[in-house]
Amino acid sequence: MQLIGILRWLVELGRMDVCAEVSMMSLYNAMPHIGHFHAVLHLFGYLETHLSREIVMDSAYMALTDIPKSEWHEFYPWAKEVVPPDMPEALGRAVKIVMFVDASHASNLVTRQSRTGVLILLNHAPIVWYSKKQNAVETSSFGSEFAALKTVVELVEGLVYKLQLMAIAILLLITTLL
Template sequence: MQLIGILPWSAELGRLDVCAEVSMMSSYNAMPHVGHFHAVLHLFGYLETHPSRKIVMDSAYMALTNIPKSEWYEFYPWAKEVLPPDMPEALGGAVKIVMLVDA
């Protein structure tokens, strides 16, 4: 349980590449088993052997062409984002998340 408690700090300090694994291990913190212990040791081994891995965030706009609309648009063409009426005014530009994955 102590090792699982240490892992969120690694994710918060910049190791975003292990966020999913840390979240998964944290869900077993109430009742860990031996298999979870081995998975945590494996995760620490990964962090030790890959000390400089990182996910790069770039604030530059990337114009992508030929990207189809979301598949959900067919089912919900009338849907739009509902914002709270007492939401504070934005101080900067809007955030658009684009994820490119190389299989």
């Protein structure tokens, strides 16, 4: 259990390459077996052989002209963006939020639960990485992908709200890995 706790801290500190594996091992934190112990030792062996991994925090702005313009107003004419009443006016150039989301349908062979993986980039810098099993058992891959998209939308809504209150202009892009 202590080793899994160490691995969870490593993921929080930036080792996102083992995020999904640590999340899977965390499921067995309450009652680990010897096989789980060997899997955790294997994770530490991987980390020892890949010490030079690093996250590149690139704050460079990307060209915003190559993004296709989507007009949804004809489909949803009543939709309006909810903004806080005391939100300051955005200053400077817009930052681009890019989200990658995927779900592995029924990846847990015992419970048949799917797993959601999320990576959110601000300009080129990864700021949120997330891997968690889904709460419900979905009967199709469409359902598990839809549940994963719901999760990433909730994460991004919170991030956008924070950035708006810091007077940062935002451009959103959503990508799903199918």
